[in-house]
Amino acid sequence: xxxxxxxxxxxxxxxxxxxxxxxxxxxxxxxxxxxxxxxxxxxxxxxxxxxxxxxxxxxxxxxxxxxxxxxxxxxxxxxxxxxxxxxxxxxxxxxxxxxxxxxxxxxxxxxxxxxxxxxxxxxxxxxxxxxxxxxxxxxxxxxxxxxxxxxxxxxxxxxxxxxxxxxxxxxxxxxxxxxxxxxxxxxxxxxxxxxxxxxxxxxxxxxxxxxxxxxxxxxxxxxxxxxxxxxxxxxxxxxxxxxxxxxxxxxxxxx
Amino acid sequence: xxxxxxxxxxxxxxxxxxxxxxxxxxxxxxxxxxxxxxxxxxxxxxxxxxxxxxxxxxxxxxxxxxxxxxxxxxxxxxxxxxxxxxxxxxxxxxxxxxxxxxxxxxxxxxxxxxxxxxxxxxxxxxxxxxxxxxxxxxxxxxxxxxxxxxxxxxxxxxxxxxxxxxxxxxxxxxxxxxxxxxxxxxxxxxxxxxxxxxxxxxxxxxxxxxxxxxxxxxxxxxxxxxxxxxxxxxxxxxxxxxxxxxxxxxxxxxxxxxxxxxxxxxxxxxxxxxxxxxxxxxxxxxxxxxxxxxxxxxxxxxxxxxxxxxxxxxxxxxxxxxxx
Numbered sequence: 001x002x003x004x005x006x007x008x009x010x011x012x013x014x015x016x017x018x019x020x021x022x023x024x025x026x027x028x029x030x031x032x033x034x035x036x037x038x039x040x041x042x043x044x045x046x047x048x049x050x051x052x053x054x055x056x057x058x059x060x061x062x063x064x065x066x067x068x069x070x071x072x073x074x075x076x077x078x079x080x081x082x083x084x085x086x087x088x089x090x091x092x093x094x095x096x097x098x099x100x101x102x103x104x105x106x107x108x109x110x111x112x113x114x115x116x117x118x119x120x121x122x123x124x125x126x127x128x129x130x131x132x133x134x135x136x137x138x139x140x141x142x143x144x145x146x147x148x149x150x151x152x153x154x155x156x157x158x159x160x161x162x163x164x165x166x167x168x169x170x171x172x173x174x175x176x177x178x179x180x181x182x183x184x185x186x187x188x189x190x191x192x193x194x195x196x197x198x199x200x201x202x203x204x205x206x207x208x209x210x211x212x213x214x215x216x217x218x219x220x221x222x223x224x225x226x227x228x229x230x231x232x233x234x235x236x237x238x239x240x241x242x243x244x245x246x247x248x249x250x251x252x253x254x255x
Numbered sequence: 256x257x258x259x260x261x262x263x264x265x266x267x268x269x270x271x272x273x274x275x276x277x278x279x280x281x282x283x284x285x286x287x288x289x290x291x292x293x294x295x296x297x298x299x300x301x302x303x304x305x306x307x308x309x310x311x312x313x314x315x316x317x318x319x320x321x322x323x324x325x326x327x328x329x330x331x332x333x334x335x336x337x338x339x340x341x342x343x344x345x346x347x348x349x350x351x352x353x354x355x356x357x358x359x360x361x362x363x364x365x366x367x368x369x370x371x372x373x374x375x376x377x378x379x380x381x382x383x384x385x386x387x388x389x390x391x392x393x394x395x396x397x398x399x400x401x402x403x404x405x406x407x408x409x410x411x412x413x414x415x416x417x418x419x420x421x422x423x424x425x426x427x428x429x430x431x432x433x434x435x436x437x438x439x440x441x442x443x444x445x446x447x448x449x450x451x452x453x454x455x456x457x458x459x460x461x462x463x464x465x466x467x468x469x470x471x472x473x474x475x476x477x478x479x480x481x482x483x484x485x486x487x488x489x490x491x492x493x494x495x496x497x498x499x500x501x502x503x504x505x506x507x508x509x510x511x512x513x514x515x516x517x518x519x520x521x522x523x524x525x526x527x528x529x530x531x532x533x534x535x536x537x538x539x540x541x542x543x544x545x546x547x548x549x550x551x552x553x554x555x556x557x558x559x560x561x562x563x564x565x566x567x568x569x570x571x572x573x574x575x576x577x578x579x
Binding site for chain 2: 002003006007010013014017018095096097098099100101102103104105106107252253254
């Protein structure tokens with residue numbers, strides 16, 4: 001446990017002492033800010049329209065602003081996650097510090113968990129930025145915070161899975177760009193897989209659609225906690241970390 | 256302290272280390288000498304539990320590298336060929352991190368960091384970023400991280416490579432000062448380095464150990480010594496034993512070593528080596544004849560080490576310019 005913390009602390013420090021974390025946070029804040037501004041603008045214009053028509057039907061902030069925004073964050077994440085994980089092991093392999101880690105009295109799994117948790121924490125700090133935007137909604141309205149909480153949980157789970165896969169890919173190369181590129185490809189693929197469900201209903205299409213990380217997030221965005229989706233993300237996290245552990249072990253044999 | 260038996264490391268296409276065996280006693284400094292690609296780094300990587308051996312065993316302080324890697328790792332300090340440094344960290348921060356990683360208790364951590372910084376003379380750069388350090392300082396920080404947990408065994412892979420002559424001397428001094436409290440294995444392809452620093456030498460070439468000896472013996476053998484193959488036979492079928500002959504030959508002035516090779520049809524074959532710059536063939540012949548034995552053969556043989564030595568000295572000449 002102590003070792004996980006040692007590796008975790010080191011990773012967090014190196015994220016925030018390099019431009020990576022700040023670049024990611026800035027990019028995310030800008031992109032999310034734009035989406036937020038858009039969503040609120042649309043909400044306001046629809047609200048004005050319905051008032052002018054005199055109908056004044058009840059408008060739901062959760063349904064019209066928060067839910068689509070959380071879906072957006074889920075997709076933005078796919079683009080940013082490769083940048084979080086690409087350096088995790090590739091950098092250590094390139095600079096030779098891998099030898100330090102693998103010859104220290106720490107278990108491989110402690111190194112992996114430390115690194116992965118640091119990546120999840122960086123992602124969580126990006127999510128924390130959205131609270132700033134959402135706080136305006138609470139100032140001027142009264143959205144329900146419970147479904148939001150479920151949404152955030154879903155985002156963390158989804159990112160956890162993809163970050164685990166990215167961590168694995170990072171162990172396979174010395175080159176950060178290769179690691180980042182491959183992770184991006186996998187993230188993208190795991191997103192678009194659900195599109196097949198739009199026109200095809202055969203069993204294989206269902207399987208492909210099931211593998212899509214974004215489709216499993218949809219219930220979370222509505223505030224629905226479904227064990228099926230939690231199991232999916234938990235399996236993805238486990239698979240990614242398991243592959244990372246195996247990859248490190250094979251690295252020792254091939255070295 | 257370190258015991259290696261029949262160590263072999265195979266890769267898909269080649270054998271990096273082939274049946275290597277040696278022992279290192281507590282407190283010794285042992286030089287691992289050999290040309291590039293001889294298998295030095297691979298052997299060290301097995302000892303540090305970075306990679307497992309294909310076959311054979313290695314134990315450090317009584318712990319097997321395959322079965323109890325955790326215990327071995329606690330007792331080993333390792334400086335790989337490129338010091339494993341994080342450029343974005345400050346020196347003090349880095350040493351603290353490695354200390355934690357190596358399991359130094361938090362209560363002692365600060366004291367240990369102070370101590371190794373002092374010992375490796377990096378105290379003055381503790382607040383500097385590692386990326387801003389010169390090569391010599393990096394090497395010293397690398398050494399400091401290797402001894403942060405006060406390990407029983409220190410394994411240093413080419414600790415002086417790429418340093419300028421002044422830094423090389425400083426690093427060698429530092430290593431000598433570390434001896435006594437630590438058992439040290441250091442690899443190098445520079446012969447004088449071994450002479451200056453080590454007590455014992457293991458020469459490795461193409462994955463095999465070709466010589467293990469004390470530094471004095473080895474340098475004598477390498478410097479202008481000659482080796483002579485001798486075949487001795489008893490006259491008139493009298494009994495003759497190898498130790499008897501060996502003892503006699505060893506008494507000849509100028510002989511440094513007598514090795515019994517084989518016995519065939521009561522003919523005993525020896526290899527006799529001379530001290531530096533001494534010719535012993537005449538004395539050898541006289542001794543054998545005077546003892547009443549037949550001298551069947553007396554033939555100068557090339558030292559098998561010579562070739563390796565040439566390679567090594569050639570590398571040293573290149574390294575003298577401060578580059579490799």
